[in-house]
Amino acid sequence: MSNCIEPWKACEIAEAVGGRIVCGNGDAIIRGVTTDSRSIPPKSIFFALKGEIHDAHLFVPHVINEGAIAAIVDRSLPVPHFVTLIQVEDTTRALGDFALAYRKKFSVQIAGVTGSSGKTSVKNFLAGISRRRYRTVSTTGNLNNHIGVPLTLFNLKSKTEKAVIEMGMSVRGEIARLCEIAAPSLGIITSVGPCHLETLGSIDEIINAKSELTEYLNLKDGVIILPSDSAHFDELRSRAKCRVVSAGTREDSDVRITELNSDGFAPASFVFRGIPVCLKLPGRHMALNAALAAAAALEMGIDSLDIVEGLGSVFPETGRALAHKLDGVTLVDDAYNSNPLSLSAGISMLSDEEAERRILVMSDMLELGKESNEEHAKIGRLISEKKIDVLIYRGEKTSITAEESKNVKKIECRDNDEMAEIILKTMRQGDVILVKASHGMRLDEVVRKVIDRKISSTRAQVISMRK
Structure with a gap:
């Protein structure tokens, strides 16, 4: 990714990252930052990052x-004399250090968003609200790690008023580092669930990792927004010495939503401060995400009407509960990622659908460590309790889910190509199909193949009829 930035001298960047200029001109004016050799803004500085492969x-x-x-x-490195080369010990660390120095140049309120699930939705809701009133920068795509957060901060400009930064993690210390770089004054923890167990080991450690945001805000006299409906709310709140704002459906919530209505994959609705809210996204969990964003928006000084309009302006994204209508079949693409929290919510929504058949297409949930077998088994038991008619699946761990699933037709697939073919052969008018798996299982490829084939088939039928 690349960004155009406010002008900096190369010597100022060297000082910010603790590096030394070994070649070139320290007075060179830098106007862009890039980590992508395919995208070079004019007069830019390139951070030569080292990964596991490249x-x-x-x-x-x-x-x-x-x-x-x-x-x-x-x-x-041998470079032309006119190129400024700044040498550091760790180029990835330097990227974060420069982002920190760059961020300090701007008087902008930053909200940090983390959680086991719901981060992107809450970020999108809050950014959508904020843009109604303020010049706002927010995370795009999956730029929520130690590389993505700095690159997002380089989008700040002198006229920027607010920023909403999504903060992901897989190990302890990552959120703390992202907070150091972004310096939020407002934080949101969306949820706590069994994600990243492979590296963290337990729910307690997940709470510790997510609470690094709270610990940063404790030191900065900030505000943390917490989900009052979470089973882990009390433990999350106990970590906070800063001001806590609770949001959700509980009567004692500081920011409460009422009359929540969620029916299958139909858009969720609720009442916020006496005003009806109609989202463009489905699910009870999405309404709770909206409540968290609303609470944060109030802390940013945004009034209730702007909050309601902002919440209603957010559309589903590809891979995130995006429904496609295909010749009488509803195909819900939720293939971007999966974990026990989000998959359980998706199964419940599918079960609530009034449909000819409810078809779940799934593959493995990754990064669950030693709890993986049990978490996949729990999903199978949930399927048995719900109104799911067909389970189309692939993956070693999802086979455990299938074994635990009762009263459902089960079809196992060898690979994604076969999965797409089976969906196309199985689907019929009136079906609702949910596709969900961890991103590494690449079920987005399955969705794309099914959609492309159905569109091609429809076009062929139209051409044939015209003949």
């Missing part, structure tokens, strides 16, 4: 040819 130092000659005038590196 080392971007190999691309430094290319980015210079494409117009970069400086680079952050961890070793000496």
Whole structure:
């Protein structure tokens, strides 16, 4: 990703990242930042990041040819004399350090959003609300880690008033580092559930990791928004020495929504401060996400009417409960990611649908560690309790789900190609199909193939009829 930034001298960047200029001109004016050798803004500085597979130092000659005038590196490299080379110990750390220094140049209120699930939805709701009143920057796509958060902060400009930053994590210390970089004064913890158990090991450790946001706000006299409906609310609240605002359906919530109505994959609705709210997204969990965003928006000084209009302006994204109508079949693409919390919510919504048949298409939930077998078994038991007619599945762990699922027709697939073919052969008018799995299982490919085939088939039928 690349960004155009407010002008900085190369020597100022070197100071911010604790590096030394080993080549070139320290007075060079930098107007762009990039980590992507395929996208080079004019007069930009390239951060040569090292990953498990690729080392971007190999691309430094290319980015210079494409117009970069400086680079952050961890070793000496042969470059033209006019290129400013800043050497550091860790280029990824330097990216965060420069983002921190860049962020400090702006008087902007930043809200940080983390949680086991619901982060992106809450971020989208809050950003949608904030944009009605303020010039707002927010996380795009999946840029919520130690690389994505700095790149998002480089979108700040002198006229920016608010920013909504999504903060993901997989190990302890990540949220703390993201808070150090972004310096939020307002935080939201959306939920706590069995995610990243492979690296964290237990729910208690997940709470500890998510509460790094609270611990940062404790030191900065900030405000933390917590989900009052969560089974872990009391434990989350006990970590807070800063001001806590609770949001949800409980009567004792500081910000309460009432008359919540969610019916299958139909848009959820509720009442907020006496005003009816109609979302464009389905599910009780989505209404609770909206409540968290509303509570944060109140802390940002936004009035109730703007909040209601902002909540209603947010549309579903590809892979996140986006419904496609295909010749009398409803295909719900929720394939971007999956965990026990979000999959359980999706199964409940599917069960609530008035449909000819309710078809669940799923694959493995990843990063669950030693709890993976039991979490997949729990999903199978939930399927048995709900009105699910057909289970189409693939994956070693999802086979455990299938074994636990009773009173449902089960079809196992070898790979995604076969899964797409089986869906196409199985689906019929009146069906509702939910597709959900962890992103690494790539069921987005299945959704795309099914949609493309159905569209091609429909076009072929139309052409045939015209003949």
